[in-house]
Amino acid sequence: MNWIFNPWPWYVSGPIIAFIMFLLLMLGKNFGMSSNLRTICTICGAGKNVSFFKFDWKTQKWNLVIVIGTVIGGFIGSYFLTNNPAVQISPETISNLKTLGFNSAGKGYLPTELFDNSVFLNGKNLLLIALGGFLVGFGARYAGGCTSGHAISGLSNLQVPSLIAVIGFFAGGLVMVHFIFPLIF
Amino acid sequence: MKKTIIYLFIGIAFGITMFKSEASSWFRIYEMFTFQSFHMYGIIGSALLSGIILVQIIKQKQLKSFYNQEIDFCPKEKSVLRYLIGGIIFGLGWGLAGACPGPMFTLVGAGFLPILVVIAFALLGTYVYGLLKNKLPH
Numbered sequence: 001m002n003w004i005f006n007p008w009p010w011y012v013s014g015p016i017i018a019f020i021m022f023l024l025l026m027l028g029k030n031f032g033m034s035s036n037l038r039t040i041c042t043i044c045g046a047g048k049n050v051s052f053f054k055f056d057w058k059t060q061k062w063n064l065v066i067v068i069g070t071v072i073g074g075f076i077g078s079y080f081l082t083n084n085p086a087v088q089i090s091p092e093t094i095s096n097l098k099t100l101g102f103n104s105a106g107k108g109y110l111p112t113e114l115f116d117n118s119v120f121l122n123g124k125n126l127l128l129i130a131l132g133g134f135l136v137g138f139g140a141r142y143a144g145g146c147t148s149g150h151a152i153s154g155l156s157n158l159q160v161p162s163l164i165a166v167i168g169f170f171a172g173g174l175v176m177v178h179f180i181f182p183l184i185f
Numbered sequence: 186m187k188k189t190i191i192y193l194f195i196g197i198a199f200g201i202t203m204f205k206s207e208a209s210s211w212f213r214i215y216e217m218f219t220f221q222s223f224h225m226y227g228i229i230g231s232a233l234l235s236g237i238i239l240v241q242i243i244k245q246k247q248l249k250s251f252y253n254q255e256i257d258f259c260p261k262e263k264s265v266l267r268y269l270i271g272g273i274i275f276g277l278g279w280g281l282a283g284a285c286p287g288p289m290f291t292l293v294g295a296g297f298l299p300i301l302v303v304i305a306f307a308l309l310g311t312y313v314y315g316l317l318k319n320k321l322p323h
Contacts, residue, residue: 004205007205007206007207008202008205008206008207009227010206010223010224010225010226010227010228010230010231011227011231012206013202013205013206013208013228013231013232014206014227014228014229014230014231014232014233014234014235015231015232015235016198016202017199017202017228017232017236018231018232018233018234018235018236018239019235019239020195020198020199020202021232021236021239022236022239022240022243023195024195025239025240025243025250025256025258026248026250026251026256027188027191027192027250027251027252028250028251028252028254028256028257030257030258030259033285033286033287033290034285034286034311036286037286037307037308037310037311038311038315040308041308041311041312041315044308046312046315050312050315050316052314052315052316052318053312053315062188062189062192063192065189065192065193065196066192066193066195066196066199067196067290068193068196069192069193069194069195069196069197069198069199069200070196070197070199070200070203070287070290070291070294071196071200071290071291071293071294072193072196072197072200072294073196073197073198073199073200073201073202073203073204073291073294074200074201074203074204074209074290074291074292074293074294074295075200075294075295075296076197076200076201076294077200077201077202077203077204077205077291077294077295078204078294078295078296079295079296081201081204081205082204082205087207087210087212087213089212089213089215089216089221089222090216090221090222092219092221093212093215093216093219093221093222096219096221097212097215105212106212109207109209109210109212109295110210110211110212110283110292110297111211111212114211114283114299115211115292115297115299115300116299117298117299119299120298120299126299126302128281129281129282129299129302129303129306130302130303130305130306131278131281131306132278132279132280132281132282132283132284132303132306133278133282133289133302133303133304133305133306133307133309133310134278134306134307134309134310134313135274135275135277135278135281135282135310136275136278136279136282136284136285136286136289136303136307136310137278137306137307137308137309137310137311137312137314138274138275138278138310138311138313138314139271139272139273139274139275139276139277139278139310140271140275140285140286140307140311141271141310141311141314141315142267142270142271142274142275142314142321143267143268143270143271143272143274143275144261144262144267144268144271145261146275146285146286146287147229147279147285147286147287148285148286148287150268150272151229151233152229152232152233152236153236153258154261155233155236155237156233156236156237156239156240157240157258157260158237158240159260159261160263161261161262161263161264161268162261162268164265164268164269164272165268165269165271165272165275166272167269167272168268168269168270168271168272168273168274168275168276169272169273169275169276169279170218170276171272171273171276172272172273172274172275172276172277172278172279172280173214173217173218173276173277173279173280174218174276174280175273175276175277175280176218176276176277176279176280176281177215177218177219177280178218178219180277180280180281181280
């Protein structure tokens with residue numbers, strides 16, 4: 001049973017994700033996490049001024065329940081199923097990150113430089129994670145889906161639009177990490 | 186009520202998998218974009234391969250849903266621009282915040298408070314898209 005406390009290998013995790021997508025299809029739903037962001041905007045009253053948010057959010061209640069489950073799953077995974085949260089990224093990645101100033105590379109689950117509570121006192125890094133979130137929210141809705149909706153659901157169904165979106169995801173990520181990171185970190 | 190519990194369990198399984206696979210780790214996303222490890226490609230690749238097989242099984246065997254209805258794959262409307270531009274913007278954010286929407290919620294449960302800032306701004310980004318939708322090329 002020790003394996004469960006270690007990081008799960010890709011060949012276990014990937015098929016589980018696909019099986020979750022399959023279960024949702026069999027329940028008559030579609031796997032997609034970012035649409036919850038739209039639903040939450042609607043619940044907050046965004047539909048009053050913007051027609052994009054005018055829809056019956058109750059039809060998406062099932063997906064919000066999945067979000068609640070995901071939060072609980074993150075809690076269980078982190079507090080009960082993990083002994084050592086340090087992510088064993090490759091040594092080259094660690095040395096790359098150290099040059100960029102991420103001294104926490106190889107020592108934790110997330111970089112303390114961006115996700116420790118001390119970031120609330122670091123205006124620049126706080127602004128950067130906020131910007132990252134903004135781009136994810138804006139881009140996911142513009143592209144009509146995120147990693148779950150396009151890279152998993154859409155590509156599993158061999159959809160060309162999803163392939164274009166996933167190419168975009170990677171192009172954006174590569175530009176950020178290779179060209180923008182050296183300027184901002 | 187029964188349905189709610191099913192969705193809750195699916196969410197819990199998803200959250201545990203997102204955390205334990207390290208797909209919710211900013212470090213893994215960075216490493217993926219530097220091509221220095223196979224890990225993330227393995228996760229996405231094996232999910233995709235299993236997904237293609239499962240979707241083909243549904244189609245070939247003409248499986249009905251658990252409620253005996255046609256399975257709706259919600260095909261995406263045809264276009265290039267919205268997927269490419271939207272995708273690139275999403276990718277920039279994915280690289281920077283190191284989390285896409287699923288992992289964002291996972292990390293809330295894992296106790297990282299600053300991820301709430303990321304989620305709040307992801308909501309704002311979604312709202313701004315809704316505001317500008319009709320002015321953007323699609």
